[in-house]
Amino acid sequence: MFRRQGLRVAAAACCAAAFLATPALAGSDGPGAPGVGDDYFPGYGNGGYDVSHYDVQVRYRPADDYLQGTTTIVAKPTQNLTAFNLDFALKVKSVLVNGQRAQFEHDGLELTVTPPRTLPQGSLATFVVEYDGVPSTVEAGGIKPWIRTADGALAIGQPEISSWWFPGNDHPRDKATFDIAVTVPDGTEVLANGVNTGKSSLAGQTTWQWRTTKPTATYLAFMAVGQYEISTKPGAFGQPFVTAYSDKLGEYEGAAKASIERTPEVVEFLSGLFGEYPFEAQGGVATSEGMSFALENQTRPTYSHLFFRRGANMSVVVHEIAHQWFGDSISVDTWRNIWLNEGFASYAEWLWSEAQGTGTAQQLFDHYYSSTPADDPFWQVKPGDPGAANVFHGAVYDRGAMTLHALRNVVGDAALLDITRTWVAEKRYQTGTIEEFIELAEQRSGKQLDEFFEAWLFTPGKPAVGAATGVPASATTASLVPPPAVAEIDAVHERVHDHD
Template identity: 80%
Template sequence: MFRRHGLRATAAACCAAALFATPAMAGSDGPGAPGAGDDYFPGYGNGGYDVSHYDIQVRYQPADDHLQGTTTIVARPTQNLTAFNLDFALTAKSVRVNGVPAQFSQDGTELTVTPAQTLPEGSLATFVVEYEGVPSTVEVDGLKPWIRTSDGALAVGQPEISAWWFPGNDHPRDKATYDIAVTVPDGTEVLSNGVNTRNSSLAGWTTWKWRTTKPAATYLAFIGVGQYEINSRTGAFGQPFVTAYSEKLGEYEGAAKASVERTPEIVEFLTGLLGEYPFEAQGGLVSSEGMNFALENQTRPTYSHLFFRDGANTSVVVHENAHQWFGDSVSVDTWRNIWLNEGFASYAEWLWSEHQGTGTAQELFDHYYAQHPADDPFWQVLPGDPGAQNVFHDAVYDRGAMTLHALRNVVGDETLLDIVRTWVSEKRYSTGTIEEFIALAEQKSGKQLDELFNAWLFTKGRPPVGEATGVKESALRVAAAPPKAVAEIDRTHALLHNHD
């Protein structure tokens, strides 16, 4: 066992303590924990059960933002369960557990359910919740993530959004498959995850049905409702490729299409680096209002029109599709580990630039290292433990990408590819921690990497030049002209950091 920096050891110990400090352990009778044990967001997720599938059926009226729905959750208790919590912000009208009415109460986003009988550990359980509300008016702890637009809505957000349109276990540790059916007035389009299985109309309303067959975290399930131009064709590897563009994009329409329609090409590029694409469909949605960020919704990222205000932007498409591996397939075990999402997706942009001939990864590393002098506050945020208020800080993205390039400089190209491919293969459809990634990197490289990871992820201040830290002398020199990719990457990251 290698020695670890104190910050890493402390963070890991805190996470372990929070995880096991639950009201009832497996095999005992009692209520499930009201949180998943995440230090950054203690109330997110729940304990006592594992969800395998969500069947979400909602009826939504864009004119007044009224939503009513019925969600059926298929789960298995991980203990003898006397009560449990669901994360939900709208008004629950009724709850049934295994077909029997259950008592329930609500406080903020905690929906506490007491079934008529204890649910045995390991048994099949179904939770059916009927509900309604006006999501854009619901605020909990200062949060209002639901985005109402002039022609519909966007249920898109990170790390919270699902509680504003369906009840669930809202933490990446508990992934599930989804059937999502949304009924809207005729002439309104609905986009969601996976494959569009069926549309049907009756009495002036149309129901759009979407299915995703690979496990997804709750925040990665989304809907986009409004007036969209929808295009369907075959994407990479013969998979369905569905894109949607707001009919109000105006001057941004051409640049948006010139970017997002390259998704299959980008997915093929990423597959060459990372291994098999982990999902069953591809695509993207571009909004014209309501959001100023992009998000890696599983199989179908969502982009603000602002990414395309200066022309085509493939960097953001690379970033969000890299997340299909880093963040979607392999998710954070707790939100402290956000570097595993954002650092890797940002470094994928650098590799795309290298592939396109607009700047090598070393040139980009040198640019960002020199751009931030040693006394820049940028270096005071730790990508390995940024704190709940800084999970989307510049340093998590840019210093995060620099960390991976420093690792590349220390272990070499082939070893880095081996590390990354092994990580996404062994962790597919599950979660991971920074400590687990470091252990894998040391195993694959045969090198002791404490100095590198401590300097880049867990120590305030600019990492020094040196062989052990992966910083070359060239990083101290400001290039006369930065790599061509810099402007697009900077424009992309300036918006991406807003998605909290």
């Protein structure tokens, strides 16, 4: 069966070129590459080693935004490694490799380390980096993602944030487990991923310890410091359900709690669709300043207060919890594949609406299809290859959701459910590409879908009505009155898009 042969040949050629350009082949002596070969963000990530664990220990002063840290990285060289890179933006004081001082050079986000001796392929290696700085003042690569607030900070961002508080291999291809310990003045709260494993105080300082035992992409590790009301109680399937609400939410507090407290209900609903929830804890954080977006930090999504300015907003909770499967458990192999994250998370909002009786997925599809004219620039962005500048464009979200519903119309409800559950099970804790998803969709549905995906993901312009595209005639005659869920969904995507 013909499957996008041209695209796959080009992708293979690109991979071959990247392989040949790597400074050292596996098994030979040489430095690791200063990037993983992501066309959209060439400098992100590094080659030559694989991280299994990060131990991040930082001391943070909210008064002047000063951060001091020691991060220990447990890794395995994938070649005989004479030098390697870490992605990092703050000032580095020292680097130890396997307990010995190593030479290093620092340029922007690239920290190049030369160990005293070659690290053998497959061996156990530890990198210990000591550092400090004022993250909010540091700009690298033209960006400053650190968010300083009146009472602390938010280390939250996508696709980059980790380099502003710990060094690492900053790309979703290299996931690891995390221990995060943050020391702050007494009376200040700290949130991070996973489960709280300890809290202790000494000499006016409190250390908060958090642990996540499932593979985590570096940008999904987060830290929120400030004044929060923190609660831990049983969540779905008996897991810890950790919530934190800023003390300064004011009029937004009620709506934020009315939404985020329903997280276990959403987890159970989505587990029924997608399969087992992939992590060890659940929760959510509501901030009161500094950010206008939401982000799917692993186990603990964080929400701007702006989502709740009109009242409770379940769509944003559904969106971020869906990301625990699509984006967190299954991450993008390169950032070109962002549709696999945002398309599914956005479509999950439609499925929730359908279950809640506030608009069926077909009604929502018809609304967005009919209300967006063919000459609207929205249709010119290709969700399957939006370009680095449009990674978080509205089309990736809304046209992305429309793609999945149109696929449902083409293959049927049962087949789409089977495709989705199989994808989630087979790619658990890994990365994926759109091409792999297309191949699976064809295998599980028994249908040839090249024309369909070409129209929806890779071709500028509004897909035409027809059986091949999954667009029914009803989509052109949708009611001028949108389903009730639309206002909430639009508010979600308006704020999510702002994050860029």
